Amino acid sequence: VRTLRGLVLNESSGNCCILGYKSIEPYVAELACVLARRTFIPLSPLNPPERNLRVIKNANCRIAIVSKTLYLEYEHHFSNTDLAIVFVIDIGEEFSWTRVQLKNTVDQITEIESLDVYILYTSGSTGEPKGVRVNETTLQAYVDNVLSIIPVYPGDRPSQFFDLTF
Numbered sequence: 423v424r425t426l427r428g429l430v431l432n433e434s435s436g437n438c439c440i441l442g443y444k445s446i447e448p449y450v451a452e453l454a455c456v457l458a459r460r461t462f463i464p465l466s467p468l469n470p471p472e473r474n475l476r477v478i479k480n481a482n483c484r485i486a487i488v489s490k491t492l493y494l495e496y497e498h499h500f501s502n503t504d505l506a507i508v509f510v511i512d513i514g515e516e517f518s519w520t521r522v523q524l525k526n527t528v529d530q531i532t533e534i535e536s537l538d539v540y541i542l543y544t545s546g547s548t549g550e551p552k553g554v555r556v557n558e559t560t561l562q563a564y565v566d567n568v569l570s571i572i573p574v575y576p577g578d579r580p581s582q583f584f585d586l587t588f
Contacts, residue, residue, distance in 0.1 A: 426454035436484025451487040464586040
């Protein structure tokens with residue numbers, strides 16, 4: 423997580439999209455983005471690529487984080503976006519990564535005052551998918567409320583039953 427956080431911090435401004443199935447890679451990517459104070463947008467490979475590409479454009483994503491398998495599947499799609507960098511990560515016995523530069527543009531790195539932690543996109547069943555921004559204050563209030571109802575103890579293991587984009 424620390425390595426990926428450092429990589430994301432060193433890149434230009436813009437949001438991070440995370441394309442992944444329910445596996446360790448997208449969870450590591452989400453945590454790295456939170457620690458780097460970058461808004462992330464989870465994308466599901468189960469959605470049609472065209473939908474994911476529209477979300478990437480709409481959310482102003484400049485960085486993508488994907489697994490090696492999904493990168494091979496999406497490589498030709500990424501070149502048709504505004505993405506500048508793709509980090510291809512592999513978490514096996516050891517963490518490995520590859521940085522793929524798509525564009526030679528350099529954005530000014532800006533200080534972030536209020537952070538949207540993540541943006542979830544609606545299904546788009548009534549038209550174009552719309553982004554729902556979740557900021558730090560809203561997320562903290564949600565976590566505090568849940569913890570007041572469902573206590574968490576050391577050794578507890580939460581279930582990640584739902585898709586990352588739900």
